[in-house]
Amino acid sequence: MDKRKIWVVCDAFDHVDSFTGQLISKAYQLSKESNGSVQAVFIGNASDDELKRCALYGADEVVYQQCETKDEKVWLDILSDIYSSIGADIIMFTNTDFSKTLSSLFASRFEVGLTADCIDICFEEENGFVFERAAMSDSVQARIICINSQCCTCTVKKNAFVETEINAQKELNIRKWEYTGSFIADPAYEIINSVKRVCENNTDLDNAKIVFGVGRGVKDGETFDMICQAGKKYNAVVVGTKCVVDDGLLPKKLQVGQSGCSIAPDLYIAFGISGANQHLVGIRNSRQIIAVNNNENAPIFNIADVKIVADVKEFMKEFAE
Amino acid sequence: MIKIVVCLKMVPGKLINAEAGGLIINPYDLFVLEKLAELKKSSDISVIGICMGGESARDGLIRSKALVCDDIYWLNDIKFAQADTIATTKTLTAAIKKYIPDADAVICGGHAIDGETGQVPAELSEKLGITYFSSVADIESFGNDSAVIVRRDERQEMTVRCRYPFLLSVDSFLTYASNLNVIALKRAQKWEYKIISAEELGIASTDCGASGSKTKVINSVNIIYKKESIEIGGSIKEKADHVKKLLQQ
Amino acid sequence: MNTNEEMQLIEAVREFAENNLNDPEYLEKFSPEMWKKIADFGLLGITVDEKYGGLGESYHTAAAVFENLGYSCKNNGFVFVVNNHIWVSQNLIYLYGSEKLKDKYLCDMTAGKRIGAICITEAESGSDALSMVTKAEKTDDGYILNGSKAFISNGPIADIFIVFARTGEENNKSFTAFVVEKDFPGVKIGADIEKMGLGSCPTSEIVFDNCIIPKENVLGRYNFGSLIMTMALEWERCFEFVPHIGAMRRVMERCIEHVRSRKQFGRPIGDYQAVSHKIADMKVGIEMSRAMLYRIVDLKDNMKTAFIDTSIFKLYVSEAYIKTCRDAMQIFGGYGYTKEYDIERELRDALACSIYSGTNEMQKNTIYNFTTNGESL
Structure with missing residues (x-):
């Protein structure tokens, strides 16, 4: 039987980044389980030396298409071209916004199965490739397979797999692809204005790893100050609910929930937040949620991983030690 | 008159309010509805809602009608159920091509809060063959041949003029729509919501529902760490120390 | 038991109140913005027929809605303003007014463009309402009103007043209810009275100094004002x-x-x-x-x-x-x-x-x- 083709779509454009390395490492592992071979499909602008780094993680072949633009539609056409020619059994994408779009367009075009945000992939004789993902709303981890599908595709969550250099020396074939279609992105839009988002220390919510949330249960200035001090100490961004922003304690840009602002830090600690609707939507994606509230029935405890029933002021006094 | 299609999904209310029962409009879709309600006051736009859902979607559809929708296509058939993103996309595509083939814009919430994948908008744009814009934070205006939107990603915020037709995936959400008024709500309650079956839509069963899906969940496992919230007991000092330890990690 | 439609209405009202009517800055101060919001929300004409811009709901539904409004809106004074406007001003015109009066005022009132109030109490007649001294005299084209009313809720912000005055040429034992516009000549609105509570409901004295009222502005029948007063009290005792x-x-x-x-x-x-x-x-x-x-x-x-x-x-x-x-x-x-x-x-x-x-x-x-x-x- 022909070897199963395991593809990794590299989207870092000009180098093999660690996310790609993670995917190739997993692909290599899967190739051993499933009698497969690993192709790193690289679109962008990189030197041969850089491409050869794919061998470190276990790739057998790199299919390289030189391309000046990083545009989803253009990459879709290139990828389609390659896929239509050589085919694949499984295609792994990263879950960056770019690859999420690219993989969706691809899956739709070829009507193949696409599993989002995988945290694990394995190969089973009866089921073929089995993808695991966590459904956000439920506390459920689902195992998914592709059916009636020429190939299985998936986007993979960052750090789901570990970048591992293989022991053996791999003979790597770099196949330069010659795409003959257009590289010009669709001119159906025009950028009127573009503003760079400033990444200020402590106010860049999107990249904050630790966030402290302040709610109505923080009743006085003293407690609020203690939380801010703790925030500085642990390098956490301090945000607030609508009440707190209305009261003038924090500026509107640090309001989480109502303004449609949602965050996904590694750790979110809610101080005196009861857990009104808008706020919960805004913080659900946090990896770990700790809630401190003196009302044991506060709704926030429904989504908190660690529940602490305590008066916020008393808690902060101990915490600030 | 600019024709705008809004894809609507109803999700469990208890995802944002533990005491709520029933289904609510997905907060990302609600943002779109509210925005369109605002823009409708000063632009000549017609808003058509499309929703795949059973009878439990009715309350949400009534609200959508009250807020801004001029018309609603309710795809309600057991054959549509258990669709993965590919089947959902094909069903929505069939409906749009059949009922609003001349849509100028299709707008979707970026993802649904009940664990959706966020894949449908892009997949839909591919099937409809129209330009796709992701990470849309705001919609500013609808002109005669183009609209102005704001896209926001990690690095920048861009104001973009997009020519029709296009599909937007919107990343902002709302849990309350201030343009809802009770007079419109009452009218929406009296309106007749046409239910469209698979037969009426004219879609093959291999193109929708479980039979049209390309992925299938074979089993699910309850994960222990989420939801089962660990309560930290003991004195306040002990609680504080526990949190400090978690922070060190 | 509430029907499905009633439940939807109640939910919409609760959400509206929670998101718009609990501004901490206006808990004890009247906010015109808040008034505009509730007017735009469409709640004011809840039991008024749709042709006058209302919702046409039953009193049963109105009761469920207003109980929930009272629950979700902690600004008791604001709810008091809304109640005064609806039940003892706007609705009195709706239920007992002539077609002419309804056409003249109702749509504006259900849209919140004009705020209503009721004037019964005077400085010397509270519980003894029927001993009031405000008097209206017949003229060729209408009436001239003289007197003053005390502790009028919504006084400072109202555009339409339902005023009760003594009428009846012979024995002056009759009363008539009039619809008086703020802009009629002779209407003087007093200063805000500071109260112990219900701060967001402005209250004041209203003085009528040779106030000219057109003939058609009699509410109900001339000299039959006490009937209107009885009904007004019944509505107020319930819905307030x-x-x-x-x-x-x-x-x-x-x-x-x-x-x-x-x-x-x-x-x-x-x-x-x-x-x-x-x-x-x-x-x-x-x-x-x-x-x-x-x-x-x-x-x-x-x-x-x-x-x-x-x-x-x-x-x-x-x-x-x-x-x-x-x-x-x-x-x-x-x-x-x-x-x-x-x-x-x-x-x-x-x-x-x-x-x-x-x-x-x-x-x-x-x-x-x-x-x-x-x-x-």
Whole structure:
């Protein structure tokens, strides 16, 4: 039987980044389980030396298409071209916004199965490739397979797999692809204005790893100050609910929930937040949620991983030690 | 008159309010509805809602009608159920091509809060063959041949003029729509919501529902760490120390 | 039992109130923006026919909606403004006004463009309303009104006043209800009166100094104003107090949350009967009020009189409401006495209800007279 083709779509454009390395490492592992071979499909602008780094993680072949633009539609056409020619059994994408779009367009075009945000992939004789993902709303981890599908595709969550250099020396074939279609992105839009988002220390919510949330249960200035001090100490961004922003304690840009602002830090600690609707939507994606509230029935405890029933002021006094 | 299609999904209310029962409009879709309600006051736009859902979607559809929708296509058939993103996309595509083939814009919430994948908008744009814009934070205006939107990603915020037709995936959400008024709500309650079956839509069963899906969940496992919230007991000092330890990690 | 449509309406009202009517800056100050929001929301014409911009709902639905409004909106003064506008001003025109008057004023009132108020009380005639001295004299094209009214809720912000005055040339024992516009010559609005509570409902004296009223602005029939007054009081005694049931629920829920978490002598204070019994009393007050309320709106939806029922209702609800707030303060202890906890404002707002819409003492007179002379139920 022909070897199963395991593809990794590299989207870092000009180098093999660690996310790609993670995917190739997993692909290599899967190739051993499933009698497969690993192709790193690289679109962008990189030197041969850089491409050869794919061998470190276990790739057998790199299919390289030189391309000046990083545009989803253009990459879709290139990828389609390659896929239509050589085919694949499984295609792994990263879950960056770019690859999420690219993989969706691809899956739709070829009507193949696409599993989002995988945290694990394995190969089973009866089921073929089995993808695991966590459904956000439920506390459920689902195992998914592709059916009636020429190939299985998936986007993979960052750090789901570990970048591992293989022991053996791999003979790597770099196949330069010659795409003959257009590289010009669709001119159906025009950028009127573009503003760079400033990444200020402590106010860049999107990249904050630790966030402290302040709610109505923080009743006085003293407690609020203690939380801010703790925030500085642990390098956490301090945000607030609508009440707190209305009261003038924090500026509107640090309001989480109502303004449609949602965050996904590694750790979110809610101080005196009861857990009104808008706020919960805004913080659900946090990896770990700790809630401190003196009302044991506060709704926030429904989504908190660690529940602490305590008066916020008393808690902060101990915490600030 | 600019024709705008809004894809609507109803999700469990208890995802944002533990005491709520029933289904609510997905907060990302609600943002779109509210925005369109605002823009409708000063632009000549017609808003058509499309929703795949059973009878439990009715309350949400009534609200959508009250807020801004001029018309609603309710795809309600057991054959549509258990669709993965590919089947959902094909069903929505069939409906749009059949009922609003001349849509100028299709707008979707970026993802649904009940664990959706966020894949449908892009997949839909591919099937409809129209330009796709992701990470849309705001919609500013609808002109005669183009609209102005704001896209926001990690690095920048861009104001973009997009020519029709296009599909937007919107990343902002709302849990309350201030343009809802009770007079419109009452009218929406009296309106007749046409239910469209698979037969009426004219879609093959291999193109929708479980039979049209390309992925299938074979089993699910309850994960222990989420939801089962660990309560930290003991004195306040002990609680504080526990949190400090978690922070060190 | 609420129908599905009623539930949807109630939910929409609750969400609206939670998101728009609880601005902490305007808890005791009237906000024109808040008024515009509730007007745009479409709630003002709840029982008025659709052709006048209303919702055309039953009194049953209105009761459910307003109870929930009272629950979700903690700005009791604002709810008071809305109630005064709807039940004893706008609706009086709707129910008892001529076609001409309805066409002239209703659409503006349901759209909130013009705010209504009612003027009965005077400096020297409160409970003894029929001893009022404000007088209206007939002229060739209408009437001239002279007198002054005291403690008029919505006075400073109203555009339309339902004014009761003595009329009847022979013996001056009759009364007539007039619809008076703020801009009619001779209308003078006094300064805001600072009150103990209900701060967001502006209140003032209104003076009529040779105020000219056109002929068509008689509400109901000339010299038959006391009939209108009786009806107005019936509506007021009912609907002014419906939101108070919601307020009681809100206050009770705050107490429940507090008694679960506040610990003394090693136990939550809810464990102690002196505390828990107060909450039981609150619950009884709410349920009994509701039972009475739905009996009343049932009568009204069937176009029957509820004169004595509303008097009993008013008496009962006001006593329960005041007791609930007073007990809440006791439950919250020292914290209840502070401004920050807002319980003291709930109590200040509640204390007025034994006075307005006819004092509780007058209600008891009414109830006694009815029970001993009139039909018994």
